Amino acid sequence: MLKHYTKFAFRNFRSNKVIFAGSLTTLCLGALCISLLFSYVHNELTMDDFHKGEKDIYMMTMKRSPKAEWGLPYKFTPEDFPEIEGSVNLIFFKKDGTKIKFNQDIYTPIGMVADSTFFDVFGFELSQGNPKSVLYDSDAIILSETFSKKLFGNKNPIGQHLDFEVRMYQGVHTVRGIVKIPSNSSFKFDYIIPYVKHPLGYGRRQVSFFKATKGFDKNKFEEKIKYSNNNVPNVYPQLTESITSLVSLDDIYFSSELNSLKTYTQFSSGNKKNIDILLVIMLVILLVSILNYSNLQIINTNAVLKNIAISKVNGALRHHIIGQKIIETIIIIILSTLLITLGYNFLLPWFNDFVRVFLAPPIWKIFLINAIILSSITIIGLIYPMLIINRFSTINNLKKTNSISQKLKGKQVTVVLQYAMAFLLLISSIIVNNQLKLMLDKDLGFNDDGILKVKLYYEPPFNTESRNWTRERRLEEREKAMQIPKYINNQLASFSSIKQLSQGRSPLDVFPIDWKPKAGDFEFETLNSLVVTPNHQNLFNFNLIEGRFFEEGVDKQRGKKIVINEAAKKHWGIEDIENTIIGNRNWGDYEIIGVVEDFNYEHLSAKPQPLMMVYFEDFEAEYFMKFHKNKTQEGIQHVEALFKELNPNQVFKYSFLSDEITALYQKEKRLSTIYIVFTIIALLISAIGLFTIALYDTQRRIKEIGVRKVNGASINEIMLMLNKDFIKWVVIAFIIACPIAYYAMSKWLENFAYKTTLSWWVFALAGMFTLVIALLTVSWQTYNAATRNPVESLRDE
Amino acid sequence: MIKTERLTKIFRTEDIETKALNSVNLHVKEGEFVAIMGPSGCGKSTLLNIIGMLDNPTEGAYAFNGKEVGSLKESKRTQERKGNVGFVFQSFNLIDELTVYENVELPLIYLKIKASERKRMIKEVLERMKMGHRIKHFPQQLSGGQQQRVAIARAVVANPKLILADEPTGNLDSKNGREVMNLLTKLNQEGATIVMVTHSDRDANYSHRIINLFDGKIVTETRKDPALV
Numbered sequence A: 001m002l003k004h005y006t007k008f009a010f011r012n013f014r015s016n017k018v019i020f021a022g023s024l025t026t027l028c029l030g031a032l033c034i035s036l037l038f039s040y041v042h043n044e045l046t047m048d049d050f051h052k053g054e055k056d057i058y059m060m061t062m063k064r065s066p067k068a069e070w071g072l073p074y075k076f077t078p079e080d081f082p083e084i085e086g087s088v089n090l091i092f093f094k095k096d097g098t099k100i101k102f103n104q105d106i107y108t109p110i111g112m113v114a115d116s117t118f119f120d121v122f123g124f125e126l127s128q129g130n131p132k133s134v135l136y137d138s139d140a141i142i143l144s145e146t147f148s149k150k151l152f153g154n155k156n157p158i159g160q161h162l163d164f165e166v167r168m169y170q171g172v173h174t175v176r177g178i179v180k181i182p183s184n185s186s187f188k189f190d191y192i193i194p195y196v197k198h199p200l201g202y203g204r205r206q207v208s209f210f211k212a213t214k215g216f217d218k219n220k221f222e223e224k225i226k227y228s229n230n231n232v233p234n235v236y237p238q239l240t241e242s243i244t245s246l247v248s249l250d251d252i253y254f255s256s257e258l259n260s261l262k263t264y265t266q267f268s269s270g271n272k273k274n275i276d277i278l279l280v281i282m283l284v285i286l287l288v289s290i291l292n293y294s295n296l297q298i299i300n301t302n303a304v305l306k307n308i309a310i311s312k313v314n315g316a317l318r319h320h321i322i323g324q325k326i327i328e329t330i331i332i333i334i335l336s337t338l339l340i341t342l343g344y345n346f347l348l349p350w351f352n353d354f355v356r357v358f359l360a361p362p363i364w365k366i367f368l369i370n371a372i373i374l375s376s377i378t379i380i381g382l383i384y385p386m387l388i389i390n391r392f393s394t395i396n397n398l399k400k401t402n403s404i405s406q407k408l409k410g411k412q413v414t415v416v417l418q419y420a421m422a423f424l425l426l427i428s429s430i431i432v433n434n435q436l437k438l439m440l441d442k443d444l445g446f447n448d449d450g451i452l453k454v455k456l457y458y459e460p461p462f463n464t465e466s467r468n469w470t471r472e473r474r475l476e477e478r479e480k481a482m483q484i485p486k487y488i489n490n491q492l493a494s495f496s497s498i499k500q501l502s503q504g505r506s507p508l509d510v511f512p513i514d515w516k517p518k519a520g521d522f523e524f525e526t527l528n529s530l531v532v533t534p535n536h537q538n539l540f541n542f543n544l545i546e547g548r549f550f551e552e553g554v555d556k557q558r559g560k561k562i563v564i565n566e567a568a569k570k571h572w573g574i575e576d577i578e579n580t581i582i583g584n585r586n587w588g589d590y591e592i593i594g595v596v597e598d599f600n601y602e603h604l605s606a607k608p609q610p611l612m613m614v615y616f617e618d619f620e621a622e623y624f625m626k627f628h629k630n631k632t633q634e635g636i637q638h639v640e641a642l643f644k645e646l647n648p649n650q651v652f653k654y655s656f657l658s659d660e661i662t663a664l665y666q667k668e669k670r671l672s673t674i675y676i677v678f679t680i681i682a683l684l685i686s687a688i689g690l691f692t693i694a695l696y697d698t699q700r701r702i703k704e705i706g707v708r709k710v711n712g713a714s715i716n717e718i719m720l721m722l723n724k725d726f727i728k729w730v731v732i733a734f735i736i737a738c739p740i741a742y743y744a745m746s747k748w749l750e751n752f753a754y755k756t757t758l759s760w761w762v763f764a765l766a767g768m769f770t771l772v773i774a775l776l777t778v779s780w781q782t783y784n785a786a787t788r789n790p791v792e793s794l795r796d797e
Numbered sequence B: 001m002i003k004t005e006r007l008t009k010i011f012r013t014e015d016i017e018t019k020a021l022n023s024v025n026l027h028v029k030e031g032e033f034v035a036i037m038g039p040s041g042c043g044k045s046t047l048l049n050i051i052g053m054l055d056n057p058t059e060g061a062y063a064f065n066g067k068e069v070g071s072l073k074e075s076k077r078t079q080e081r082k083g084n085v086g087f088v089f090q091s092f093n094l095i096d097e098l099t100v101y102e103n104v105e106l107p108l109i110y111l112k113i114k115a116s117e118r119k120r121m122i123k124e125v126l127e128r129m130k131m132g133h134r135i136k137h138f139p140q141q142l143s144g145g146q147q148q149r150v151a152i153a154r155a156v157v158a159n160p161k162l163i164l165a166d167e168p169t170g171n172l173d174s175k176n177g178r179e180v181m182n183l184l185t186k187l188n189q190e191g192a193t194i195v196m197v198t199h200s201d202r203d204a205n206y207s208h209r210i211i212n213l214f215d216g217k218i219v220t221e222t223r224k225d226p227a228l229v
Helices: A002-015 A017-045 A143-152 A219-226 A270-312 A318-355 A363-390 A392-400 A412-442 A464-468 A471-495 A536-540 A568-571 A632-646 A657-664 A666-701 A701-710 A713-749 A762-787 A790-795 B045-051 B074-081 B098-109 B115-128 B143-157 B176-187
Strands: A057-062 A084-092 A099-102 A106-107 A110-113 A125-128 A140-144 A161-166 A169-180 A191-194 A204-214 A243-248 A451-455 A498-504 A512-517 A526-530 A544-547 A561-565 A581-585 A588-596 A611-615 A620-628 A654-656 B002-012 B017-028 B033-037 B060-062 B083-089 B162-166 B193-197 B209-214 B217-223
Touching: A002 A017, A002 A270, A002 A318, A002 A412, A002 A611, A002 B098, A017 A270, A017 A318, A017 A363, A017 A666, A084 A762, A140 A143, A143 A169, A169 A204, A219 A243, A243 B002, A270 A498, A270 A588, A270 A666, A270 B098, A318 A363, A318 A666, A412 A713, A412 A762, A451 A657, A471 A498, A471 A620, A471 A632, A498 A526, A498 A536, A498 A666, A536 A620, A536 A632, A536 B098, A568 A611, A581 B060, A588 A611, A588 B193, A620 A632, A632 A654, A657 A666, A666 A701, A666 A713, A666 A762, A701 A713, A701 A762, A701 A790, A713 A762, B002 B045, B017 B045, B017 B217, B033 B045, B033 B176, B045 B162, B045 B193, B083 B143, B098 B115, B098 B143, B143 B176, B162 B176, B176 B193
Parallel strands: A110 A191, A140 A169, A526 A611, A561 A588, B033 B193, B033 B209, B083 B162, B162 B193
Antiparallel strands: A057 A204, A057 A243, A084 A110, A084 A204, A099 A106, A099 A161, A125 A169, A140 A191, A161 A169, A451 A620, A451 A654, A498 A620, A512 A526, A512 A581, A544 A588, A561 A611, A581 A588, B002 B017, B002 B060, B209 B217
């Protein structure tokens, strides 16, 4: 029986090639998209789940005052609490703050110093080395698999020596372990250095994690430690209002409250909204696939209805007919699963590159996921066609030589729904694209055109001997160290290619710190602040509204003066800047010297927020320069030569500010690309459906067309008659989709402070585009039918 | 073998009610060859479908081999039909996707006959139908007469006691038609009961008894061989 089913299945595929090819393409495209997106979404949603008991692992955080942002506590001693099973302290280094030297090559990886308990608290596994002992060895270094590959290729890394250097420390470390970092880890790093007793960094970047015992009550514990950092007013007078809190490791990834904290730890951030959008896209693709498959199966049922009737006359029972269908479906599922598994592995590298994760699920998982997706598409898609098979009686099917598709209203419903979904995606993708364009083209309020950013100077490592130096010796050493920045400035000034120059931080590179006006009833709150030097104003073209900007010779660096933006002025309702003093929680009181017009230093989802500009000179800060016309290449070469002279063996890196601004919109860009790709796929799947319907419908009407032509209908009239039905469906779909798309996109645009307009032409364009595609698809068939000689078609009968 | 009493079939659509069969009493004995004649729409095919258990009567009783089957559900009817009734249609009704061999195999598969046994039975029946040389062909590669012979082979392969033929020569030229009628006669002589619907007087003449149907009623019965009645 199985043999018969299988044979019959393949014969059916052969005689209904279009349906078979259409079904296979629908399933392959649909399931491939869904499985790729699923892998990504699954990875995001299981973020950090690989740590055993990740819900019981907590990070300590602290707010210095109710309006401040979450940061890290100054002091926490987990040993004092019996609820805590184990804890680990991590010290993070500034990005680009570490150098690892191997074979003359210098790398600036990201990493941390960790207690020996690291592997007890976290679930990371070592692929080489013993987790129990590796962190006790003070000259050890543990590398991530990825970083180790980068350094040593396929050579055994264990026992290799590396020169390690941070600001206050340098030493030779031996590779003792290799740690695996799963793709669903929000915590990514290149190396771990065991905790050593001498100071390796700054206490403020020290993060405490602990693992709680069973039955731990977070709220109770938080209540208990709430004010634990305020009890030291003599040491930390700024902490008297602070609140200490816990964040579960499981919540770190999607928490937006911790954003400022994440900038100086190695935790990445996820976006639940984006995941929701991806889930919606997945659902739409799934529905479009199901509808299309259902559609094709309805047509297929028409084509095989007579065969079913013949089988029934010859003794087939209902279960034989269903058995036949099941075998056909299983064959299609197996075929598509094989194709998709191949396709998945082929596309995965591109996809990984695109979504910026490294997914590598085992092949059986891909196979399984796809088998599940395909089974659900086919099973749901077959419900309606199977009902139809049951509804028609055997004799009718035998008697009628033509098919009965006229009666199958369901087909129209599926096409309409399918096209409505395709419209939804199409309209959304145009709007997302428009929004992206708006943000990229938006005048930011400062000049970013052709400005190069480069870091030229790295401070030498801290000399531990310096603790014993006399005051004179210190001044002498300082003077010596100052020579290099001076040299840089002189060199840069001598480059004729440079038109304008400034040092400091990029307008995009703001940092959070707490401010409040001295007079009045204000609370400290964390606001964005920017380190500038006097040349910033001209280089970036800041528009001064009131007062003045910092001036060389007039203002001293780290002098107690600030320039604020309009938003800050409005924020506190400052009327007279000259009589307002702004207090900084750490640095004391500042006098406002000027107000600049708001510029967009952040993602355009938000209107410019208050910004405080301080004048600090920092030799390690970046240089910003603008070159004379056509001198850019020459200028970069000069700067590179200077860099190489100062930092031999180090890789020269530079960037253009405009590229960094574009990079801010990477997320939207990816979203837009995802939309476009999946819209095309949804349209393609829908086109397959329409094509097949057109093919079978016109075949059914061949005689009618013949009769009409004999009675004087022209080709155009026949085409019009045939296309009218299909167009009607597309138009109904359009009418259904428009309000839904309008609503959904207005909701989405609420996320942005600057929105593109939902103009009518977007909808018209989507409508026209789809209509043209549908017309082309259908006309291919209808033209053939309309131009056929009526004598032939009538003779057939 | 076939015994119907006041067999009535009514087709209903939204606003029209058509009485296709009106109180038909028909008795067919085993070994008989009966032809049903009448104008288009008189209910011939409807009667044949009910006899063949493809359809149920609206009213009346139908006993097949002494068993009441008139009110059975479709799956039960299929069970009764299996192996007992063979069908031959005007339009052959072969499955285009299956070869000659596979078409003939169809009823045997549903009867769960072993593959080796099936092979023997199919070979034998196709030889008898003079189609032994065409077993790997597909229906579309055959002439109408050949197709009908395959259809007959399929109808008789499981040795059914009853063969129902719905205008078996309707799509054939006279030479092929004659051949098909000879085959049916031969099958009848070998013991099969045959009920045939036809328009053709010539074909009807092959039968023992001609029943004339008009507006769903039997109007005349002509017995050609009184020995059989």
